[in-house]
Amino acid sequence: MKLFTTVKSLCFLIALAAVSNFSYAQQKPSKPLNELQQSFVDLKFGMFIHFNIPTYFNQDWPDPEASPEAFNPTKLNADQWAKAAKSANMAYGCITTKHHSGFCIWDTKTTNYSVMSSPYKKDVVRQFVNAFRANGLKVMLYYSILDTHHKLRPNEIQPKHIEMVKKQLTELLTNYGPIEALIIDGWDAPWSRISYDDVPFEQVYKLVKSLQPNCIMMDLNGAKYPKDGLYYTDIKTYEMGAGQRMSKDINQMPSLACLPLQSSWFWKTNMPTTAVKDPAKLVNETLVTLNKANCNFILNVAPNRDGLFDDNALAALKQIGTLWHNDGSKADFKPTSAPIIASNLAKNQPANSSWSDDMNIMDFANDDDFTSSWQSNPEVKNPWYEVDFRTPQTFNAIVIFEHKPNIKKYKLEYFANNKWNALFEGENLLRVKVNRFTSVKGEKIRMKIESYDTPPSIAEFEVYNEPR
Incomplete structure (x- = not known):
């Protein structure tokens, strides 16, 4: 009986270890x-x-x-x-x-x-x-x-x-x-x-x-x-x-x-x-x-x-x-935001903009190609860029990528219920401008560019409905 109990206990421990490993x-x-x-x-x-x-x-x-x-x-x-x-x-x-x-x-x-x-x-x-x-x-x-x-x-x-x-x-x-x-x-x-x-x-x-x-x-x-x-x-x-x-x-x-x-x-x-x-x-x-x-x-x-x-x-x-030996020193990088993991809703959707510079038209800003860009014409003083989903979409993040940090102050708006609604207004001096907010639903998204150093360009304008 004692041997049986010992074997039984051993089997239980092995099973417990397997479950612990799995979970x-x-x-x-x-x-x-x-x-x-x-x-x-x-x-x-x-x-x-x-x-x-x-x-x-x-x-x-x-x-x-x-x-x-x-x-x-x-x-x-x-x-x-x-x-x-x-x-x-x-x-x-x-x-x-x-x-x-x-x-x-x-x-x-x-x-x-x-x-x-x-x-x-x-x-x-x-x-x-x-x-x-x-x-x-x-x-x-x-x-x-x-x-x-x-x-x-x-x-x-x-x-x-x-x-x-x-x-x-x-x-x-x-x-x-x-x-x-x-x-x-x-x-x-x-x-x-x-x-x-x-x-x-x-x-x-x-x-x-x-x-x-x-x-x-x-x-x-x-x-x-x-x-x-x-x-x-x-x-x-x-x-x-x-x-x-x-x-x-x-x-x-x-x-x-x-x-x-x-x-x-x-x-x-x-x-x-x-x-x-x-x-x-x-x-x-x-x-x-x-x-x-x-x-x-x-x-x-x-x-x-x-x-x-x-x-x-x-x-x-x-x-x-x-x-070489690990000297135990700590890396010193700036904290990152959460990674982007969702699908880009703006990719290859119909786009519009203020006057573009030559061939660098609006479609280059949402073509999923980070090497191309929409370029605003130098004559435009208040440039804007827009993506049209045609049917309402739910989203909670917009990312704007520039090849060089240039755009400073801007507004983000979404079109719903036959009017433009504010999402963000402020300054962001980074090349990768990540804007996260509470989920909204809209047919269009627009960026109004208010201040910049040189005529602005956008390499990728991205829209996401991220899991939160």
Whole structure:
């Protein structure tokens, strides 16, 4: 009877632990965004691990129909990865759970295109999180929205794809304990062409926060959005290998920048004999410089086909650790407002304005292209800009983006019940002018520009109905 009671108690404890792990997010109190941003940036330095089916094809983007049989890291040792990260004085690791070709390296129930259908048949994500936590390191995960194997790509997206994304993220955020951050890729990028409407960002963001409220969610969208505006991400992101750099002449946001130690993101057959980036330059010219600019740096190290880091990568990481230590200093950035996560209601809607300058007509200000602009004609003394929804829309935020801060004082009005109603009147000297207010419903929105230095222009005039 005593043995039965002991076994019964043990089973209960195991079940309780499983339930606790699953419900971690629901029970964990949410911290303010600024506090989460501060904690993230203060980590300063971490390890990106691009390891997935591309590792076995000498390509970053392999054939979408590549067989799971190719994935077989017979000597995989996640503890080696974690200890290598510690040797460089890194604070965390982040692994590619699913890259653009759709292969999942965890025990997913959503598809057979996963590590469980490979000869290896072991959950790589589980080994990664266990090893990094055991070595005192924090855990982050990477996930690609673009998925060429499952045909989640432009002109092919169906409701089943959106459900797959939600189910996969639910697995990753409920089965592996606390996740410090989630790095999203393949979304609203020029090369993926999947918009935040095709796969609704707001739904995915709210799901992530419902599962793990203290998980920072970052989308690698630095190529498109203003560097001083928080669009569809909790942290500004810069893929340095793609030429994305922070500007020094504008307010710096809490940021993340990434770069590979080796010649590319995924392992290639020539990597063991090809020189990696110079550790001293990485420390002195990249890591230290980024940290001073309120930016966390994540350095990619690609495991080989055995599931191990090459000797030259290990040596470089150890050298980095002799040159750099986290001095414990705190990032000093201005608090940000909440990120924009809703769909832009003004995008490509009928627009009107006072006299435009030559070809820079009103339609350029709501075309979802941050490089183009509506330009007021210099002869106009009291310029105005208007978006017409034709049918009443509910909204609670208006954002105006200028390439250079120029517009100073302005009024915002909305048209409802056959009259113009006031929304805002005042001064805002920023390039990204975020105006949030109690929800209203109207057919049109108008901006009257009252003071400016030079003839005003608007790169993007955006309207949102945000969740509050």
